[in-house]
Amino acid sequence: MFTGIVEERGTITAKDELAEAARLTVRGPTVTSDAAFGDSIAVNGVCLTVTELTDDGGFTVDVMAETLRRSSLADLGVGATVNLERAMRADGRFGGHIVQGHVDGVGTIAAISPTPNWTVIRIVLPPALSRYVVEKGSITVDGVSLTVSGVGHDDGGSWFEISLIPTTLEHTNLGQAQVGNPVNLEADVIAKYVERLTAAGGKDND
Missing domain, CATH: 2.40.30.20 (Elongation Factor Tu (Ef-tu); domain 3)
Structure with a gap:
């Protein structure tokens, strides 16, 4: 779950088109400061799973066809600026509202x-x-x-x-x-x- 309080603006540094999917690499030093494989990070409001961490403060995510179809991520290219938020901690402040990261x-x-x-x-x-x-x-x-x-x-x-x-x-x-x-x-x-x-x-x- 997320709160909709953006932690930082990240940048898409790589985008690989796959069969009915895409793989994005996003640079976000703040959200990757304590990230691990399998963690959830919202990218422009889309809840995605970290599949790899890079040495320059980046992370990689796989985006399936359903997500590409229902969101604007398919239109983003290398260099695009995206809003990033880590999943909410159970002991954190609830500054926004209940956000699932499931784009409607x-x-x-x-x-x-x-x-x-x-x-x-x-x-x-x-x-x-x-x-x-x-x-x-x-x-x-x-x-x-x-x-x-x-x-x-x-x-x-x-x-x-x-x-x-x-x-x-x-x-x-x-x-x-x-x-x-x-x-x-x-x-x-x-x-x-x-x-x-x-x-x-x-x-x-x-």
């Missing part, structure tokens, strides 16, 4: 509106995710735990907005975001459980 879909940045003290980013949602996104609720964007500051719908589809403070822009890759960029989205897991229980009418669903 890919959104598209539709607008970026800077102001003197923050930046508002509008993201178009996949239709199936819009019901989970509510104003003042939590959502994970490329692994960053954020509060939804607005929701709406127009000719471009359903969208939500997030308001980013300078610290978030500086310490995550959202500070480099551009209109048209894809971003990984994970809806609040509580909303999904509530929907499931409501649909089942509170009864066992075999």
Whole structure:
């Protein structure tokens, strides 16, 4: 489990295309400082397993076809900046919200509106995710735990907005975001459980 509090921005240093999979090598000195084989590290919000550690503070992960299909990792190349977070320690502070590292879909940045003290980013949602996104609720964007500051719908589809403070822009890759960029989205897991229980009418669903 993760919290959506990004620990550092890493860089993809190698990408090997495999049969219905990919192997990524990511440099991240902070997240690899105590990492071991088999540990979980979120890369742009995707929970991945460390398969190898490199001498320069990097780690290698294998990304299967399902993950490539459901996330934006397939679009990333060597040199791309990614948000990194180690799995949450049981005795650590819970600074964000419950993040599983299981991406629900890919959104598209539709607008970026800077102001003197923050930046508002509008993201178009996949239709199936819009019901989970509510104003003042939590959502994970490329692994960053954020509060939804607005929701709406127009000719471009359903969208939500997030308001980013300078610290978030500086310490995550959202500070480099551009209109048209894809971003990984994970809806609040509580909303999904509530929907499931409501649909089942509170009864066992075999």
